Amino acid sequence: MASLELIDVRKTYGSGHTEVVALDHATLTVGDDEIVALVGPSGSGKTTLLSIAGGLLSPTSGQVRVGGEDITRYTNRQRTRFRRRRVGFVFQQVNLVPFLTARENLLVMPRIAGRRDRAVLERADRLLAELGLTEQAHQLPATLSGGERQRVAIGRALMNEPALILVDEPTSALDTRLGEQVMQLIVDEVTSRHTAAVIVTHDPRMARFAHRRVEIVDGHLHAPAPA
Amino acid sequence: MSLALIELRRRPGRFAAMLAALGFLVVLLLLLGGLLDGLYRGSTGALRAQDADLLVLASQSRDSLLRSVVGPADRRRVAAVPGVRTVRGLGVALVGVTVPGRDEVADGAVLGYEGGVRGVPLPPRPGEAWVDRRLRADGVREGRRLLLGRGRVPVRVRGFVDDTSYLLQGGIWVRLGTWRRVLRQNRPDAALGPRTVQGLAVRVEPGVDPGRVAAAIRRAAGGRLEALTVAAAVDALPGVQAQNSTFRGIISVTLGIAGLVVGLFFALVTLERTVLYGVLKALGASSAQLAVGVATQAVAATLVAFLAGGLVSLGLVALTPADIPVELRADRAVVTFGGLVVAALVGSALSLRRVVRIEPASVIGGA
Ligand SMILES: Nc1ncnc2c1ncn2[C@@H]1O[C@H](COP(=O)(O)OP(=O)(O)O)[C@@H](O)[C@H]1O
Ligand SMILES: [Mg+2]
Numbered sequence: 001m002a003s004l005e006l007i008d009v010r011k012t013y014g015s016g017h018t019e020v021v022a023l024d025h026a027t028l029t030v031g032d033d034e035i036v037a038l039v040g041p042s043g044s045g046k047t048t049l050l051s052i053a054g055g056l057l058s059p060t061s062g063q064v065r066v067g068g069e070d071i072t073r074y075t076n077r078q079r080t081r082f083r084r085r086r087v088g089f090v091f092q093q094v095n096l097v098p099f100l101t102a103r104e105n106l107l108v109m110p111r112i113a114g115r116r117d118r119a120v121l122e123r124a125d126r127l128l129a130e131l132g133l134t135e136q137a138h139q140l141p142a143t144l145s146g147g148e149r150q151r152v153a154i155g156r157a158l159m160n161e162p163a164l165i166l167v168d169e170p171t172s173a174l175d176t177r178l179g180e181q182v183m184q185l186i187v188d189e190v191t192s193r194h195t196a197a198v199i200v201t202h203d204p205r206m207a208r209f210a211h212r213r214v215e216i217v218d219g220h221l222h223a224p225a226p227a
Numbered sequence: 228m229s230l231a232l233i234e235l236r237r238r239p240g241r242f243a244a245m246l247a248a249l250g251f252l253v254v255l256l257l258l259l260g261g262l263l264d265g266l267y268r269g270s271t272g273a274l275r276a277q278d279a280d281l282l283v284l285a286s287q288s289r290d291s292l293l294r295s296v297v298g299p300a301d302r303r304r305v306a307a308v309p310g311v312r313t314v315r316g317l318g319v320a321l322v323g324v325t326v327p328g329r330d331e332v333a334d335g336a337v338l339g340y341e342g343g344v345r346g347v348p349l350p351p352r353p354g355e356a357w358v359d360r361r362l363r364a365d366g367v368r369e370g371r372r373l374l375l376g377r378g379r380v381p382v383r384v385r386g387f388v389d390d391t392s393y394l395l396q397g398g399i400w401v402r403l404g405t406w407r408r409v410l411r412q413n414r415p416d417a418a419l420g421p422r423t424v425q426g427l428a429v430r431v432e433p434g435v436d437p438g439r440v441a442a443a444i445r446r447a448a449g450g451r452l453e454a455l456t457v458a459a460a461v462d463a464l465p466g467v468q469a470q471n472s473t474f475r476g477i478i479s480v481t482l483g484i485a486g487l488v489v490g491l492f493f494a495l496v497t498l499e500r501t502v503l504y505g506v507l508k509a510l511g512a513s514s515a516q517l518a519v520g521v522a523t524q525a526v527a528a529t530l531v532a533f534l535a536g537g538l539v540s541l542g543l544v545a546l547t548p549a550d551i552p553v554e555l556r557a558d559r560a561v562v563t564f565g566g567l568v569v570a571a572l573v574g575s576a577l578s579l580r581r582v583v584r585i586e587p588a589s590v591i592g593g594a
Contacts, residue, residue, distance in 0.1 A: 056509055056588040077513070084511025091591040095506040097230070099237045111230065112512045156510070 002065070003196030004030040004053055004164055009062030011048050011219075022048040023219045026062070032163075032194040035187065037201055037210035045219040046200045047092060050166045053198060054087045055079040067163035084113055088157035092168040092200075094149045096141040102152045103128060103137040109159035120159070127155040130185050154182055158189055165189065165197040170206070183209040231520035235527055242524075245492040246532050252485045253536025253567065254543070256478060260559040261544060263474035265552030266395070269361070270470075271461045273319070273338055273393035276345045279428035280437040282317075282460040283444055286453045290463035292319055292426045297452065299422035304447045310435040311444075315341040316424030318406045321396055322376035322413055326366040333365035336393035337375055339406025343428055347388045350402035356382040359397035360389050364549035367397075375399065378412020394464065395552060429454070482570045489525050489574030497521070497578040504582060505590020514583040521582065525575035529567050 011023040022045045030036050038046055051057040052064055055071050056079070063072045071082055083089070096105045103124055110120040128137050131151040141149055150170060157165060165186060170179075187209055190197050201207055215222045228236075235242060268275075274282070274292075283305055288295035297316075306314045318339035323332040337356075342349045347357050358367055367373060369384050382401060391398035401409075403424065411418040419425075431440045441454035455463065462468055497504070504517050537560065544555050 051588050051591075056591070080508065080511055080513050082511075083509065087511075089509060089591075091506070091509070093591070095502060095591065097503065097507075099234045100230070104233075108230070108507070109510060112507070112510060112516065160511075 002029045003032040003034070003067055003194070004028070004198065005063070005065040006049070006053065007063040007065075009049075009052060009059045009064065011045075011052060011057065012060050021219055023052070023059075026219070026221050028214060028221055030164075030196040030198060032067075032196055033191045034212065035190055035197045035199060035210045037199050037207040037213045038216060039200070039202060039207065039213060040216035044216045046216055047168055048219075049216065050089075050168055050198060050200065053164065054089055054166045055082045056089075084109075085160065086163040088160065088162035088165040090150075090153050090157045090165075090167040090170055094146075094153045096149055096152055096156075098141055101138045101140055102133055102144065102148070102155075105141070105152050106155045106159050109156060113160065123159060123161075124155070127158055131155050131182065151182055154186070158185075161193060163195060165195055165199075167197065167199040167201075169200050169202070179203075179206065180209075229520060229523055231523040232527060235524055241496075242492075242528055245488060246528055246535070248488045249485060249529060249532030249567075250536040250539070252481055252488065253533050253563070254540050256481050256485075256563050256567070257537060257540040257555060257560065258543065258553065259474060259478055259481065260563055261540070261553040261555045262551075263470065263478075264556050264559055265554040266470050266474075267467065268390060268554060269392045269395040269552045270464055270467055271393075272359070272390040273336060273344075273398050274457060274461050274464070276347065276391050277317075277428045277457050278343045278345050278430070279315070279457055280431045281429040281441055281444070281454045282457055283314075283427040283429055283452050283454045284425075284460075286451055288453075290453065290455060290460065291465070292317065292460070293321070295425045296419065297424050297427055298420065301448050301452055302422075302424070302427060305427055305429065305444055305452070308440060308443045308447050310431050310440040311429055312432045313343065313430045315343045315428045316403055317341075317426040317428055318403060318410070318419075318424050319393060320376065320406060320410045320413060321394065322409060324362070324365070324367075324397075324399070325374040325379060327372060327374070329366045331365070333362060333367070334396040335362065335373075335375065335399045336396040337399045337401060337406055337409050338391075338393065339401055339403040339424070341403060343430070344391070344400070347391060347398075347400050348386075350400070351385045353402060353405055354382055355385045355401070356405070357386055357388045357398075357400040358384050359391045359399070360387045361392055362397035362399075363387070365397075373399070375409045376413035378409065380405070380409045380412055478566075482566045485567055486570035486574040489528070489571045490577040491574075493521055493525060493575045493578045494581070497581045501585055502590055504585045505587045508585060509587035509591050514585075517582050518579050521575050521578055522572055525571040526568055529564075529571040533564050533567060 006026050006028045009023055009026040013020045013022055040046055052059050066086055097108060106124040128134050133151055136144055136148055183206055186197055189195055207213060284295040285297055320337040322335055322337055324335035325332055340350060367384060369386055372381050372383050374381055431437050444452055444454040544553055547553055
């Protein structure tokens with residue numbers, strides 16, 4: 001079954017002669033337990049694609065389905081609820097809540113959803129352990145290294161057991177060994193819980209973990225010829 | 228604990244400027260309120276303590292007990308009005324009080340009465356007085372003698388009573404005969420006949436409308452008497468209404484400023500938090516959740532500022548000389564806190580639109 005379906009999606013910013021076509025005729029299907037690497041030059045529409053897939057933006061035209069749920073015409077409120085329940089985002093810039101510890105940053109997700117039970121605390125601790133952050137669990141972001149912060153952001157994205165994981169250029173702050181470990185964690189999540197993931201990356205070591213590579217140029221998607 | 232409160236606790240420095248400004252306004256509000264209460268209660272206690280439905284004064288007195296004279300014939304007419312249950316005579320003399328052993332003369336209000344005063348026992352024996360606790364600051368002690376007025380009429384202090392001042396002078400409650408003596412020896416020109424009083428405290432029969440009795444009293448006295456409710460007589464005291472409206476005006480403006488302080492602070496803070504709020508929205512937080520967070524911080528900051536400002540106010544009042552009539556009261560504190568919370572909520576609501584309009588997509592956007 002498909003976890004993510006983009007059908008002929010177009011996204012434009014602005015209007016009139018300032019209009020920018022960020023995405024055009026974008027059609028992409030990602031199956032559950034599939035990881036897709038999205039590659040393309042800067043300004044080609046990668047973030048826009050992730051934003052539409054994750055319900056942050058509505059497409060100008062076309063259709064978006066996540067886990068069988070058609071989110072194309074969702075209202076703001078519906079999209080907010082959808083993101084809370086179904087999507088795990090790792091943003092291009094690591095945006096942790098600065099006054100919360102690493103562990104508390106993970107617990108922001110259940111907090112937003114109004115959950116605070118044993119299970120979420122256990123999940124947070126397990127994710128921290130898998131991300132190699134147990135010792136840093138009670139540190140504030142300011143005292144963490146860039147790589148540690150990025151891992152906290154990944155942990156946060158996995159907290160709500162999302163149907164779709166969207167990661168925007170994660171490698172910048174990850175050294176190789178940990179980067180691979182973190183990618184392995186995402187792979188495990190995707191395969192063990194029938195989740196789809198789209199990962200924007202330039203790093204071939206990251207792309208190696210993906211099942212498939214999709215290229216994007218000027219808002220157009222291209223599946224590269226099999227190597 | 229909510230994110231908003233965690234932030235307040237972990238980063239108090241960010242809120243310091245607002246807390247300081249709010250704390251200062253709290254002190255201002257509590258001292259203004261305390262002064263208003265002190266002035267009001269000190270001016271009106273003797274009248275408010277009257278356990279009466281109506282206060283009957285001479286029409287010519289323009290509603291002032293001090294200027295009023297009511298003779299025995301009018302008193303009989305009032306007593307005969309249907310619906311009148313009890314009539315008690317009242318008289319007042321503002322005098323200097325000499326406390327033996329003290330150089331300074333204190334201000335007192337000698338009140339002649341026949342009972343029916345809440346918190347004041349029945350009239351003491353001739354030559355004795357129940358004295359308002361306010362006069363303790365002037366050295367008055369139970370069992371000691373006081374000399375009233377220029378005639379130096381001696382009275383012995385039977386005991387203390389509370390909240391019975393008249394025009395900011397401590398009440399000295401004596402039987403009517405003692406009051407007349409004070410008046411005679413103090414102001415021979417103003418001496419009154421043996422049965423004459425200045426006002427009548429009237430209670431009506433149960434179930435009878437005091438307004439109708441008041442009208443009947445006016446008719447029975449052929450227009451020589453005016454009958455007021457006690458509340459109206461309190462309002463008619465010199466300065467009371469002007470004080471109330473002036474202080475209320477200043478207090479309202481101060482509350483408005485508090486709202487503005489909170490409003491400006493959160494307007495700035497919301498700008499600073501655009502990215503944080505955008506991220507939280509991207510993760511699925513609703514605008515309502517974020518707005519509740521802002522309001523929570525506003526109320527919590529108000530509480531902190533109120534506690535700090537309250538302590539400072541208590542300290543300042545303790546240092547205030549006794550002749551400044553400032554009274555910090557729990558009911559005033561509660562009302563002040565309520566007013567501040569409302570002001571803070573209104574102020575923080577000014578940021579609501581900004582919070583709602585933050586677009587998560589544009590905040591987390593590209594590199
Ligand atoms: N909010 C926006 N308003 C206008 N243009 C935008 C906005 N966001 C992105 N764009 C434009 O859309 C195109 C795609 O941007 P983006 O999806 O961020 O690309 P990438 O993530 O691949 O660098 C770029 O030309 C960019 O300038
Ligand atoms: Mg981008």
